[in-house]
Amino acid sequence: MIRFSAQLRAALGVQVLLVSAAAAQARPSPSAEVRSYLSVDAPVVALVNVDVVDGTGGPGKRRQTVVISADRITAVGAAGSVAIPAGARVLDLAGHTVIPGIVGMHDHMFYTTPAFTSVQSNYSFPRLYLASGVTTVRTTGSNAPYTELTLKAGIERGEVPGPRIHITGPYLISPGPTRYEGMYELKDEAAARRVVRHWAEEGAEWIKVYTQITRPIFAAVVDEAHKHGLRVTGHLCSISFTEAVELGIDNIEHGFRTNSDYDPAKAPDRCPPGNFEALAALDLGDSRIAATFRAMVAKGVAMTTTTVNEQLAPGRPGPDARTLDAMAPWIGEQETKRRANLDLPKPIGEIYPRMREIYPKSLRYEREFVKAGGLLGAGVDPAFAALPGFGNQRALELLVEGGFSVVEGVQVMTGNGARMLRVDRDLGTVEVGKIADLVVLRGDLLADPSVIRNAVTVFKGGLGFDSGKLLAAVKGQVGVR
Numbered sequence: 001m002i003r004f005s006a007q008l009r010a011a012l013g014v015q016v017l018l019v020s021a022a023a024a025q026a027r028p029s030p031s032a033e034v035r036s037y038l039s040v041d042a043p044v045v046a047l048v049n050v051d052v053v054d055g056t057g058g059p060g061k062r063r064q065t066v067v068i069s070a071d072r073i074t075a076v077g078a079a080g081s082v083a084i085p086a087g088a089r090v091l092d093l094a095g096h097t098v099i100p101g102i103v104g105m106h107d108h109m110f111y112t113t114p115a116f117t118s119v120q121s122n123y124s125f126p127r128l129y130l131a132s133g134v135t136t137v138r139t140t141g142s143n144a145p146y147t148e149l150t151l152k153a154g155i156e157r158g159e160v161p162g163p164r165i166h167i168t169g170p171y172l173i174s175p176g177p178t179r180y181e182g183m184y185e186l187k188d189e190a191a192a193r194r195v196v197r198h199w200a201e202e203g204a205e206w207i208k209v210y211t212q213i214t215r216p217i218f219a220a221v222v223d224e225a226h227k228h229g230l231r232v233t234g235h236l237c238s239i240s241f242t243e244a245v246e247l248g249i250d251n252i253e254h255g256f257r258t259n260s261d262y263d264p265a266k267a268p269d270r271c272p273p274g275n276f277e278a279l280a281a282l283d284l285g286d287s288r289i290a291a292t293f294r295a296m297v298a299k300g301v302a303m304t305t306t307t308v309n310e311q312l313a314p315g316r317p318g319p320d321a322r323t324l325d326a327m328a329p330w331i332g333e334q335e336t337k338r339r340a341n342l343d344l345p346k347p348i349g350e351i352y353p354r355m356r357e358i359y360p361k362s363l364r365y366e367r368e369f370v371k372a373g374g375l376l377g378a379g380v381d382p383a384f385a386a387l388p389g390f391g392n393q394r395a396l397e398l399l400v401e402g403g404f405s406v407v408e409g410v411q412v413m414t415g416n417g418a419r420m421l422r423v424d425r426d427l428g429t430v431e432v433g434k435i436a437d438l439v440v441l442r443g444d445l446l447a448d449p450s451v452i453r454n455a456v457t458v459f460k461g462g463l464g465f466d467s468g469k470l471l472a473a474v475k476g477q478v479g480v481r
């Protein structure tokens with residue numbers, strides 16, 4: 001691949017890249033099923049008259065041309081300033097917005113149903129992610145990492161449609177007061193090291209720890225993971241954010257609602273039962289919050305916001321029509337009941353108390369974290385009415401509700417995720433030289449964040465998937481397979 005010098009690019013006033021024959025390397029030949037979802041499959045594609053929100057955090061640009069050659073973006077610039085290669089398939093996208101492929105940072109392949117059962121979803125989830133514009137995911141905890149490694153291999157060979165997958169190993173915990181079926185209890189530090197080594201050898205890139213883990217076991221997990229080039233993220237509680245940062249964690253999931261830094265009754269290595277009360281009472285101007293952010297920023301520890309947080313809060317919207325359409329009918333009924341109960345003044349069997357107060361704070365907490373210099377990514381954590389893909393899209397509306405601009409929100413969902421996964425050389429932004437993972441949205445995203453829901457064509461490695469066809473294939477399948 002040959003790149004023009006920066007000076008020449010500047011002289012041309014556009015970003016252009018020449019692709020050598022070698023760079024246009026063979027993509028794996030897609031299976032008949034994958035081909036059946038494609039609406040754009042051409043060696044050179046030009047998106048013209050399209051608005052671009054490029055994922056860098058830079059301002060949105062109107063009426064751009066984006067050229068894709070094989071699997072790469074080879075030109076981006078104002079309409080009229082970019083030559084459209086002869087023979088290109090030209091898509092006139094006036095009235096549309098293009099963003100980078102979404103990088104889902106908490107995107108499991110299993111579904112937590114409104115009845116709190118778990119359904120491994122290697123059929124519906126990859127299709128839902130891709131249909132919604134999510135072209136890269138980190139699984140961020142798994143009940144079945146072996147099956148997910150097999151799914152990843154199938155996607156990479158072009159046999160099944162789906163996003164690029166970064167595998168996370170099984171949920172790791174310590175023995176303790178709560179029994180977590182589906183997670184692995186590490187009985188000592190030697191076990192912690194053995195398990196991490198095993199998953200490193202099998203292809204996991206991340207390790208996920210859960211709410212019940214002791215500091216010595218956690219420290220062994222982190223040390224062994226880092227030795228093997230893996231990184232560690234956690235849904236924390238027994239260890240607070242600042243403790244985890246001190247012990248070397250790389251990323252923290254869910255944000256505010258899982259931080260036990262602010263509970264005066266916190267005992268070492270125990271998840272404090274009154275943490276929700278402490279969070280509900282906390283003022284966001286409290287100096288301890290600034291201290292948490294300083295510690296995270298100093299060590300480069302990223303945070304992931306998850307759309308599922310909204311699902312735990314009363315007074316929020318229930319499932320929309322397309323969500324119910326993707327769900328098996330009984331899942332939709334369960335969810336409608338779950339939401340109705342959650343909205344009662346005193347819900348039955350409440351697991352996440354005080355979320356009416358905590359949830360709006362969590363949105364502002366994320367905004368403050370970024371203002372303090374923190375790296376924020378977004379994921380869905382598919383559960384209840386937060387489905388794969390649709391939930392990733394919803395993250396943008398929630399980020400905007402929390403005070404981010406559309407441009408900043410898109411950056412959180414795309415460029416930041418790519419940085420967290422260390423794939424930002426190739427992915428995460430609409431820039432020349434990057435892999436052509438792009439989402440074409442119908443409408444003006446800069447004017448209306450809900451346009452994020454209107455994915456029309458999702459490019460992954462330069463191949464354009466028809467969102468509608470992928471969605472048709474999963475109708476009624478969420479909660480089944």
Ligand SMILES: [Zn+2]
Nearest residue numbers: 106140141381
């Ligand atoms: Zn999760």
